[in-house]
Amino acid sequence: MNPLKSVQWLNENKNNPKLIVLEASLKSTANETNAIINQHIPNALSFDISTVFSDTSNSLPNMVPSEAQFTAAAQNLGIDSDSIIVVYDTIGVYSSPRAWWLFLTMNHAPVFVLDGGLPEWIANDYATSATLKTPNVKGDFIAKYKPxxxxxxxxxxxxxxxxxxxxxxxxxxxxxxxxxxxxxxxxxxxxxxxxxxxxxxxxxxxxxxxxxxxxxxxxxxxxxxxxxxxxxxxxxxxxxxxxxxxxxxxxxxxxxxxxxxxxxxxxxxxxxxxxx
The missing domain is CATH 3.40.250.10 (Rhodanese-like domain)
Incomplete structure (x- = not known):
């Protein structure tokens, strides 16, 4: 399965009820000066790698969280077992592959990286939002760690x-x-x-x-x-x-x-x- 989706595909499929768009972010990165701020893909949810989707009890950064932590955090975003997930970041292809790999590690296969991320989305003159979406439903996703x-x-x-x-x-x-x-x-x-x-x-x-x-x-x-x-x-x-x-x-x-x-x-x- 091709792990990439184009911005054209995302624009054409943005109304799919099973689609979940996630903006993968880090607390800080060496590349953050290249990030686009205050613009987001409409209806995107925040996927916080550094804290929400990392084992913060570990002194090492960005460590894989437990099944229970990942399950709870994913459900809080409204993610279901049959959700089609597209992850992007504000740099291009930087932090989004980490989110992609985490979902694969937790046994969710229908997950894709938006090739080019937000810069490519903007370059194609697609609409943006000033804010990220606030989750309003709880999903039924259950993580199953693949060691x-x-x-x-x-x-x-x-x-x-x-x-x-x-x-x-x-x-x-x-x-x-x-x-x-x-x-x-x-x-x-x-x-x-x-x-x-x-x-x-x-x-x-x-x-x-x-x-x-x-x-x-x-x-x-x-x-x-x-x-x-x-x-x-x-x-x-x-x-x-x-x-x-x-x-x-x-x-x-x-x-x-x-x-x-x-x-x-x-x-x-x-x-x-x-x-x-």
Missing amino acids: ALISNRFDILENLDTQTKTVIDARSPDRFAGITLDSRKEARSGHIPHSKNIFFEAVLNGTTLKSKAELASIFETVVAEDKPLIFTCGSGITACIDALAATVVGIENLSIYDGSWSEWGMLPEAPVETKQ
């Missing part, structure tokens, strides 16, 4: 020995190589040994994803073996952009390292490589 879609540090440590999976790091080449210091002062710089680098910006063409052919070429160049892929980044957000791109290509058997560098870079027992 195969999320990896943890123990999976990564085991893979250092087995090398049965390929780890893809979505951070910038300089951060991957350890040239640029990590934004978290206590974290080391560098990358997980044996991991490959596909900078999330490399799969984008401005605010949209690159074509399927272009994405296939990127993955063929970096991923030489047919192994399951684990995506990582700084805090589990941009890893989902790479996972989205891989899904568009048709690559299966993917997971996200939820702790990502926020965790790995802080673990004294975790080996780190640098590459100049």
Whole structure:
């Protein structure tokens, strides 16, 4: 299933009673200066990744919430088991893939990312709203966690020995190589040994994803073996952009390292490589 929907599709299907449009937001991001403020797609609901749809009891940012937390939050948005969900963000394709992956992780398959997000919607002269919609009904969605879609540090440590999976790091080449210091002062710089680098910006063409052919070429160049892929980044957000791109290509058997560098870079027992 193609995980993307175009703004044209959304405009044509905006009156579908099963459609739920979610604006995925983060508390703060490095890309927030590119965000559009005070404009929203009409009838969109707020999908707060940083607090409502994250495990805030964990010291690490953006960690997957429990089934119970996700169920309650989704129901509060009026989401049903048969809802067709389209998620977008105000940058283009940035935080929306994280929301997409969370729904897949909680066993809701009819979920899509709006390719180009709000910038593409506005570029096509579609109407916007000054405010987000306030939920007025409770849904019947029930989350069912799919652990195969999320990896943890123990999976990564085991893979250092087995090398049965390929780890893809979505951070910038300089951060991957350890040239640029990590934004978290206590974290080391560098990358997980044996991991490959596909900078999330490399799969984008401005605010949209690159074509399927272009994405296939990127993955063929970096991923030489047919192994399951684990995506990582700084805090589990941009890893989902790479996972989205891989899904568009048709690559299966993917997971996200939820702790990502926020965790790995802080673990004294975790080996780190640098590459100049």
